[in-house]
Amino acid sequence: MKRTAICAGMVVALAMPITAAAAIRHFQGRDRDAGTVSFNARIKPGHARRVAVGFTWKNLPVRCHEGWTDTDGSFTRSMRVRHRRFHGTGRMRTQVGQVAARVTGRFTSHGKKAHGTIRVHGDFSAGATKCDTGRDHWKAHRVAA
Numbered sequence: 752m753k754r755t756a757i758c759a760g761m762v763v764a765l766a767m768p769i770t771a772a773a774a775i776r777h778f779q780g781r782d783r784d785a786g787t788v789s790f791n792a793r794i795k796p797g798h799a800r801r802v803a804v805g806f807t808w809k810n811l812p813v814r815c816h817e818g819w820t821d822t823d824g825s826f827t828r829s830m831r832v833r834h835r836r837f838h839g840t841g842r843m844r845t846q847v848g849q850v851a852a853r854v855t856g857r858f859t860s861h862g863k864k865a866h867g868t869i870r871v872h873g874d875f876s877a878g879a880t881k882c883d884t885g886r887d888h889w890k891a892h893r894v895a896a
Contacts, residue, residue, distance in 0.1 A: 776893050777893070778892065781889065788889045790807065791805065799865075801829050801832055813882045835859075845876065853869070854867060863893045868889070869886075
């Protein structure tokens with residue numbers, strides 16, 4: 752009886768850190784144009800649970816009323832993952848108006864890749880008004896830390 756209780760206690764003690772451990776994995780990738788995306792995701796054994804603060808995009812081509820330019824930015828909130836899918840929306844005030852960004856994404860079944868869309872639109876500055884990236888498609892893969 753005593754031996755069984757000790758064995759059961761050891762199994763529980765060893766299992767607790769495994770279930771509580773969640774790894775942060777870094778993903779990076781590109782959109783169809785020259786832009787890049789990167790983000791961190793909290794992964795629990797095989798499944799993404801949350802996209803961390805800081806989903807970042809760089810050099811996304813954006814068409815403005817005055818011509819083409821690039822945009823960089825990031826989200827300041829995390830995004831919950833449900834059924835391997837996530838989405839987020841953010842807004843920022845500028846001196847000439849407002850900029851809005853929306854991202855959607857989906858992880859593959861093993862959580863090693865992700866893909867989705869991103870759209871950024873609004874008035875960035877006096878020389879870049881009525882700007883819109885359109886719905887850009889992106890793909891990212893997990894990067895070894």
